[in-house]
Amino acid sequence: MIHCAIVGSGWSAGRHARVLRRVERSELVRVVVEPGQPADLPAVFGSPRVTDRLDDALTDPDVDAVIVCTPPDTHLDIAEAVLRAGRHLVIEKPVGLSPERIPALERLAAERGLTVMVPYHFRFVPQLRTLHQRVRTGEFGAVAHAYHRMYSLRDREGAWLWDDSRSGGIIMESLVHGIDQIMWMLDERPDAVTAMVHPGRNQVADAATVLLRFPSGAVGTVEGSWISDAHIPFGSLDIVGTAGSAAFDRGRFDKRYFRTESAAADAPETRVDVLDDDDAGFVGLHEHFAECCTSGEPPRAAGLGEAYAAALVAAVAVEAARSGRQLPVTGLLPEAP
Numbered sequence: 001m002i003h004c005a006i007v008g009s010g011w012s013a014g015r016h017a018r019v020l021r022r023v024e025r026s027e028l029v030r031v032v033v034e035p036g037q038p039a040d041l042p043a044v045f046g047s048p049r050v051t052d053r054l055d056d057a058l059t060d061p062d063v064d065a066v067i068v069c070t071p072p073d074t075h076l077d078i079a080e081a082v083l084r085a086g087r088h089l090v091i092e093k094p095v096g097l098s099p100e101r102i103p104a105l106e107r108l109a110a111e112r113g114l115t116v117m118v119p120y121h122f123r124f125v126p127q128l129r130t131l132h133q134r135v136r137t138g139e140f141g142a143v144a145h146a147y148h149r150m151y152s153l154r155d156r157e158g159a160w161l162w163d164d165s166r167s168g169g170i171i172m173e174s175l176v177h178g179i180d181q182i183m184w185m186l187d188e189r190p191d192a193v194t195a196m197v198h199p200g201r202n203q204v205a206d207a208a209t210v211l212l213r214f215p216s217g218a219v220g221t222v223e224g225s226w227i228s229d230a231h232i233p234f235g236s237l238d239i240v241g242t243a244g245s246a247a248f249d250r251g252r253f254d255k256r257y258f259r260t261e262s263a264a265a266d267a268p269e270t271r272v273d274v275l276d277d278d279d280a281g282f283v284g285l286h287e288h289f290a291e292c293c294t295s296g297e298p299p300r301a302a303g304l305g306e307a308y309a310a311a312l313v314a315a316v317a318v319e320a321a322r323s324g325r326q327l328p329v330t331g332l333l334p335e336a337p
Contacts (some may be wrong), residue, residue, distance in 0.1 A: 067091075118306075150178055193329055
């Protein structure tokens, strides 16, 4: 059994807590809240011990792993403290606002034999894992275009979102998901990036479009907004190749699901896969995390190396939006796995 502590008590922390109840080899035993925050957590957390001191969790002999669900500007320092305390780590994307620090975390984890994963949970959704394999085997031919869209409701919680120094804006905080997903699907890193943003509250980017150019000739589009309403479709991923295409649909805000529809260009029938379980990817990720913590084997997906690549491309996209130019990324990224 892997005994976990969660740092944070917002929406993301609540989701991790809910998912842990479905993972046979994991148990939530502690929650670290912000100083001064009431200790009456929502029912989804169960009845863990609550503290407002990170050190209480890091020195607790009952805690094997820590799940970090705090604003992005705090991630790197908390992650380093967790690893130096000898605890396994799940750290929410984008790992941090300074991607250049991520490789040092990866080395520290390796030196201490610790497992670290980042919740790029789409990599553990069964429909997307199948789609990824089909793209890799060339079923859709050479990929020409990949498109990812992700929306959030305009009443999303957290004043920290509207502080650029804390959230990094929509590209770093949210669209990094789509950047990771497209790089995973294509098994390729982009060599150039351009982006445009809408400056929202406090001039923080709350809507953006990021364009990715890949060495193979494929192009990618990642876009989304923090100021959506419930009638807007929640999110999607499209893959268009020279011999076929696929569309992945996340449903709507009040009815989330995973639906993949695909067809070869010369095939008469369309293939449809549906899963009505919005937490399936998170469950798969936490099950794999517990397995890796127990076995000592490295994660097969969503590790720090992949998270570093996504965060670095996102950081280049932020700079491209500020400068109004297309920026190169060749030579800055690790090789695709």
